Amino acid sequence: VAKTIGRLFGVGTGPGDPELVTRKAWRVVSEADVVAYPAPDHGTSFSRQIMADAISPDAIELPIIIPMISGRAPAQAIYDEAAEQILAYLNAGHDVAVLCEGDPLFYGSFMYLLARLRDDVAVEMIPGVSSLVASASAALRPLAARSDILTVLAAPLSDDKLEAAIHGAEAVAIIKLGRHLDRMRALIRRLGLMDQAIYIGHASLPHQKVMPLGEAPDDAPYFSMILLYKGSDPWIN
Numbered sequence: 001v002a003k004t005i006g007r008l009f010g011v012g013t014g015p016g017d018p019e020l021v022t023r024k025a026w027r028v029v030s031e032a033d034v035v036a037y038p039a040p041d042h043g044t045s046f047s048r049q050i051m052a053d054a055i056s057p058d059a060i061e062l063p064i065i066i067p068m069i070s071g072r073a074p075a076q077a078i079y080d081e082a083a084e085q086i087l088a089y090l091n092a093g094h095d096v097a098v099l100c101e102g103d104p105l106f107y108g109s110f111m112y113l114l115a116r117l118r119d120d121v122a123v124e125m126i127p128g129v130s131s132l133v134a135s136a137s138a139a140l141r142p143l144a145a146r147s148d149i150l151t152v153l154a155a156p157l158s159d160d161k162l163e164a165a166i167h168g169a170e171a172v173a174i175i176k177l178g179r180h181l182d183r184m185r186a187l188i189r190r191l192g193l194m195d196q197a198i199y200i201g202h203a204s205l206p207h208q209k210v211m212p213l214g215e216a217p218d219d220a221p222y223f224s225m226i227l228l229y230k231g232s233d234p235w236i237n
């Protein structure tokens, strides 16, 4: 199948600090004819904010607006439409960079566009520094060590699923925290793991917060996670 003339770049922007953007991501975004990014229906796009200084004033910007409360079905329609728009630019010979906070293929929304466009489009991925490693750096502790089983969990999962997964893991990251913070804290307390749990908000940004989960603010932002360490203690062994 003939691929489009324009190239599609899936660009990881890193976790927030513009100095953690790779040189390649910076170059690709500064050269792109079209820059697309997910944006909330209110407020600014985090990935655009990270890359603001790289975006050319001549670039066409294409915000992909995902309502915060949208369920799966409306989001699918939004990605269908965004994929159509991007394809039109690529067919016209324009290069399109799609920004994605952290790494695009680590729980990133870029995968929904990739699934729709992969067969017809020349795609290049630019990996980014994920919030997972940025959070471990913020907390000044290893994410996982030796033969530890590292488990990444999304807070919207049910308590039963979370509990079973935490049971089988040694190092755990709980992402997509936001409004689930209270429930996660209660669960971790019930499992007797409060002493091993660290809360990290806005890792790598000037207002980054790192503290024991027991001291975390009640209103966790969306860009926050819990790191939980049940494995062999790397500080001792």
Ligand SMILES: C[S@@+](CC[C@H](N)C(=O)[O-])C[C@H]1O[C@@H](n2cnc3c(N)ncnc32)[C@H](O)[C@@H]1O
Pocket: 015, 016, 100, 101, 102, 103, 104, 105, 106, 107, 108, 109, 129, 130, 131, 132, 134, 135, 174, 175, 176, 177, 178, 200, 201, 202, 203, 204, 205, 222, 223, 224, 225
């Ligand atoms: C949809 S996932 C996207 C992950 C992203 N693609 C990555 O590689 O980090 C969004 C979740 O990542 C975590 N996250 C992203 N940026 C963060 C940051 N700067 N500090 C702490 N957690 C962050 C939060 O748990 C947030 O709910």
